[in-house]
Amino acid sequence: MSIQPTTGALSNVSLEQRAWNIRRKALLMGEVQGQGYIGQALGISDVLATSYFHALDYRPEDPEWEGRDRFLLSIGHYAIALYAALMEAGILPEEELETYGMDDSRLPMSGMASYTPGMEITGGSLGQGLGIAVGMALGLKRKLNPAFVYNLMSDGELGEGSTWEAVMSAVQWKLDNLICIVDFNNQQADGPTRDALAVGAEAPKWEAFGWHAQEVDGNDLGALVAAFDAARSLAEPKPRVIICxxxxxxxxxxxxxxxxxxxxxxxxxxxxxxLDKLEEGRPA
Known part of the structure; x- marks a missing residue:
């Protein structure tokens, strides 16, 4: 059964189709340069489809709208995936796909807020995104702005001390407008994440710090929709994390x-x- 989107660029296109479209756009960009973090892009496409076509409130024609939910890409090397989602959402024109990674392009190979509409922060040194998200969420609260801040980060960033400082700060400030999304694909530059630095029992660890934590199959759209809904509707004054x-x-x-x-x-x-293999799995 297809899942219909509820927010963002409204239409009757299913989330399955949106995720497929994001994967296809990412592959097309990778083909332009002959490289890119395509493994991560294909893996995170369901999360991005759920974010932009179910959860986030935004206006494609006005990426700077003050009332928008903010989507932060802590993992700058995932930019190819976010560009695909921004194109699918109508924030970036699809014609720019062919400029990916080229001189003077608005689509650099690592995400930069100064270049790209819809790119909220410049991702680079990993472990910084959640700290920025905490500051942004606190600022919105002080302005009485009801928008949410979503921060997409990698499992490798769970080994960064700055991440856990941000985790504690978010609890201290009762940031119930902050939703962190962890892409747990068990890969980082030095090898499998679980072999790198004392990771395991991720949800209980976040809960011990005072967060509302959920762990889901990040490629199951139904599970993602339920998790995003639960995170957004939680009544408790605490930050929320979805480990995907x-x-x-x-x-x-x-x-x-x-x-x-x-x-x-x-x-x-x-x-x-x-692209041919992806075509074989195109949603009906």
């Missing part, structure tokens, strides 16, 4: 089947193959 267990390269089976690492190499002839 995602599969790298989701939707392109021959890439999924490889031994996955942080950077998935796609050979020149494989971009067209990946």
């Amino acid at each position: 267990n995602t599969t790298m390269c989701k939707g392109v089976d021959f890439l999924e089947a490889r031994e996955i690492t942080h950077f998935v190499r796609v050979e020149p002839e494989e971009w067209a193959m990946a």
Whole structure:
């Protein structure tokens, strides 16, 4: 059964189709440069579809609208995925897809707020996004602005001390307008996340700090919709986190089947193959 979007760029296009469209746009951008963090982009597409076509309140024609929900990309190297979502949402023109990563493009390979409409922060040094989100959420509260702040971060950032300082600050300020999304794909530059630095029992760890925590299959749209709804409607004055267990390269089976690492190499002839494989799984 298809899931219909409820907010954002309203239409009767299902979330399944939105997620598929985001994956396709990301692949097309990767083909332009012959590279990109496509494994992460394919894996996070369901989360982005749920964010932009179910949860977030925004105006495509006015990305700076003061009443908008803010979506922060802490993981700047995921920019290819967010550009695809912003195009699907009508915030960026799809024609710019072919400029990805080129000189003078508004689509640099790592996300930069100064270049790209809809890109709220410049992601770079990992572990900074949640701290920025805390400050932004606190500022909105003090202005009596009811908007939410969503921060998408990586599992690798759970090993950064600055992340846990932000976690504690969010509780101190009772930031119930802050929703953190963790992409847990179990990969980072030094190898599998679970082999890197004392991760495990993620939801209980966040709960121990005072957050409302949920852990879901990040490629299950129904589970994502339920988790986002629960996070947004929670009555308790506390920040919320959704830990999304995602599969790298989701939707392109021959890439999924490889031994996955942080950077998935796609050979020149494989971009067209990946698009063909994705086409086989296009939602009805």
